[in-house]
Amino acid sequence: EDQVTQSPEALRLQEGESSSLNCSYTVSGLRGLFWYRQDPGKGPEFLFTLYSAGEEKEKERLKATLTKKESFLHITAPKPEDSATYLCAVSGGANSKLTFGKGITLSVRP
């Protein structure tokens, strides 16, 4: 059974204080690891897909990296508008479905 664990559960940062969010996973035959952002009361919004260890992707202040056991979402010089819940998910084997972690709630203070 695929499993995804995200840590920490919540993170509070000062504006400009860089940090990383962790996603540890176990999956049989990784097809893809996904990062989503979710604002309160809304559906998750896609950020990145990573397919193999060593792969990295960037978007504005966010950078996602992948190893064989975990993924990191690095946030450089965050702003208050980066405050949201960040979800990690994996797809593996022959499954046509994603398994999600519980999410990390990020708060960035001005």
Next chain:
Amino acid sequence: DVKVTQSSRYLVKRTGEKVFLECVQDMDHENMFWYRQDPGLGLRLIYFSYDVKMKEKGDIPEGYSVSREKKERFSLILESASTNQTSMYLCATWDRGDGELFFGEGSRLTVL
């Protein structure tokens, strides 16, 4: 842009009522999903469908059923709503299973 539309953003129902949550997508995606999201539990898969009239149980199918009569529409049915089904329900679509999952805005259901 892909659009996933959920019929109701907010619903309040009474225990024992039959509840229909509808989801429509406009991108001809084969795979459609229903999740529920609860604080501290994250997103949990209820049912999914990879083709018209096809359905598969997810991780928490008990108390739910689904219907997919047309490719663009996937309905979640609560035959007899209970208070523990109070939750945020999210519909999503997926094209080939190796790319982006597109979510609707969610339906917040309260069962009294």
